[in-house]
Amino acid sequence: MKATFLFFCALFYSFGLFAQAPYFTDAITKIDFSTDFQQNPQVVKKTSRIVLSPSTHPLLSQKLAIPLQNPEPFITAALQYDGPSDEQLLEQFAIRFSKDGLNWANWIPIYEDMHIPDESRQSNFTGQLIFAQATNKYFQLAIYPKANKSIEFDFIQVVFSAPGKSQKITTTTPSVNTRSVCPIPSVQYRGDWCSLGECPYGSNPAYTTVTHLIVHHSAGENVSADWAAVVRSIWHYHVDTHGWNDIGYNWLIDPNGVLYEGRPDNVRGAHFSGHNTGTLGVCVLGNFHDANPKISPSPAAIETLERLLCWKSEKENINPLATKYHASSGLHLKTIAGHRDSGSGTACPGDSLYIQLPDIRIFVDSLLHPVSIFSPIKNSGLITISPTLAQNNIQLRYTSPYHPNLHYQIIYPSGKIVQQADFQEDTAINITNFPKGMFFIKVIGKETLDIFRIIKN
Numbered sequence: 001m002k003a004t005f006l007f008f009c010a011l012f013y014s015f016g017l018f019a020q021a022p023y024f025t026d027a028i029t030k031i032d033f034s035t036d037f038q039q040n041p042q043v044v045k046k047t048s049r050i051v052l053s054p055s056t057h058p059l060l061s062q063k064l065a066i067p068l069q070n071p072e073p074f075i076t077a078a079l080q081y082d083g084p085s086d087e088q089l090l091e092q093f094a095i096r097f098s099k100d101g102l103n104w105a106n107w108i109p110i111y112e113d114m115h116i117p118d119e120s121r122q123s124n125f126t127g128q129l130i131f132a133q134a135t136n137k138y139f140q141l142a143i144y145p146k147a148n149k150s151i152e153f154d155f156i157q158v159v160f161s162a163p164g165k166s167q168k169i170t171t172t173t174p175s176v177n178t179r180s181v182c183p184i185p186s187v188q189y190r191g192d193w194c195s196l197g198e199c200p201y202g203s204n205p206a207y208t209t210v211t212h213l214i215v216h217h218s219a220g221e222n223v224s225a226d227w228a229a230v231v232r233s234i235w236h237y238h239v240d241t242h243g244w245n246d247i248g249y250n251w252l253i254d255p256n257g258v259l260y261e262g263r264p265d266n267v268r269g270a271h272f273s274g275h276n277t278g279t280l281g282v283c284v285l286g287n288f289h290d291a292n293p294k295i296s297p298s299p300a301a302i303e304t305l306e307r308l309l310c311w312k313s314e315k316e317n318i319n320p321l322a323t324k325y326h327a328s329s330g331l332h333l334k335t336i337a338g339h340r341d342s343g344s345g346t347a348c349p350g351d352s353l354y355i356q357l358p359d360i361r362i363f364v365d366s367l368l369h370p371v372s373i374f375s376p377i378k379n380s381g382l383i384t385i386s387p388t389l390a391q392n393n394i395q396l397r398y399t400s401p402y403h404p405n406l407h408y409q410i411i412y413p414s415g416k417i418v419q420q421a422d423f424q425e426d427t428a429i430n431i432t433n434f435p436k437g438m439f440f441i442k443v444i445g446k447e448t449l450d451i452f453r454i455i456k457n
């Protein structure tokens, strides 16, 4: 009886292992212009090429079935065509989805994926990855030609895929270098977000010395119940649709602040429009540009981004406030830059993330240093205050040539004065033994009263 029970346990266990479905299901729909745009006077088929006549109206495909069986947990779609990438010829592609073929969701514009090197985008177009609910059964394409030009295509196709539900979610906390100011946040490594092993690292990686940290957004969905599946989708799209040897980014961050490992640290990525040498690429998952009203990255995502950028800045001795020449692009770039700074015409990382980069640089700098001095609460203009970081000191200096007797007080937020002394021209206050957090320095003189708020990190 006991043996029989064990036998069945073993059987079920084995069955469980062998019945493990792979993550990815894929299918490609090639748009057949002779039937999928049937009897449309705008479409002329010439041998293997398709010519669309000029029109002021969008050209609509038939309503076509999505060729996936039981996709989980969502569907992705990537449009590809061989034809004009010239904006003078083509206004826009768009796609929409339906669960029943009768009721249709809004049209989703399809923008070109600008992470591809410029030279590869001359004749081949790959659209950004589009996400849709798994319950959708039908799709329809719209082409908006420019009114005065005819367009020729060799082919148009939509690559559909589903990444499968994540098998397990684990997060690894890397061993922390206790001497580090900015330890790396917890990470989902490759085996965590792709536990069936279907997303291998690229073979023959090229290594680079990182001087610039490039921030992206995924331009994908802002809500998901399975972010590891979103990361797998991006891996699959980069590897199987673009033909790259690994996911393009070095790191990805979801709205919960979870950090995912992409290409390993210091492996040259594929994200900066072909100018990847010297860069780290980090992608904040979500669309921070097109949503209306605009969506900003979550505070948790920004915090992880800042800690990652701080970790890498410390590791590579990068000044997060600096601008440096970036040889691969030939540009003088901020060391923490947005993808759009490449000049490739992309909106990435989206307006509502891009406008946060100045604050992110300052915050990363403040994380790197033991003291941050925030704007004075009250300032006579005669007292300057600066951190001298090596000694963990704060320097107070009276800038007038006349030096009256001055007095400073260190005050905790409770109002308790924990240290005070007189000084004349300048003085250094050692803060080594003060606890982390906020305190105030009050400087009192005959004609001056200054209050500074200090954050010790």
Ligand SMILES: [Zn+2]
Pocket: 115, 215, 216, 217, 271, 339, 346, 348, 349
């Ligand atoms: Zn980007």
